[in-house]
Amino acid sequence: PYIGQWLTGSSRPIRVGAFTSSLVTFVMFEAAYFSEIMRAGIQSISKGQPAAAQALGLTYSQTMRYVVLPQAFRNMLPVLLTQTIVLFQDTSLVYVLSIPDFLGAASKVAQRDGRLVEMYLFAAVVYFSISFITSLGIRRLQTRISFVH
Known part of the structure; x- marks a missing residue:
């Protein structure tokens, strides 16, 4: 809020809701990880x-576009995913910020129906299933794009 006040020149701090707050937090937090992954991929x-x-006469931007980034992207794709x-x-x-999401909905249904264990187990199974299936896909992709020596 205070940075927004400074940027806009407002007399009061700007109002920031839970959604905006979580969005800014996720963007800043994940941007650090994603940029580090990309830096490591380029340095690889x-x-x-x-x-x-x-030596072939390519400019820096051509070198990055046609030579470095295609190879780096191949190295960093599994980690990015x-x-x-x-x-x-x-x-x-x-959920902590009272923004409706899957876990929050499961919690509301659990409290309404008095079935806390079942709903939290259901939410855990859904999160696990999506994560596990996606990680299997990433592993399969990684074996497909890996070099055969």
Whole structure:
């Protein structure tokens, strides 16, 4: 709120709701992870690749676009997708801010019907199933794109 006040020149802090607060938090938190994954992916490319591209007369942007990033993307894709699964699992934290989500809905139904254990187990099975199936897909993708030596 105070940064928004400073940016807009307002006399009072701007009002920030639960959704905006959670969105800003997730974007900032996950951006750090995703940018680190991308940095590591780019650094995983041997120094000889950009040097060869430069020797061919490619500019820096052409080198990144046609030589480095395609190889780096191949290296970082499984990790990016795994981090996306972590982000999916972290979205259940918005329940703390009273934002309606799957876990919050399960909790409301559990309290209404008096079946806490069943509903929380159901929510856990759904989260586990989605995460497990997605991770199997990522593992399959990783074996498909890996180099055969």
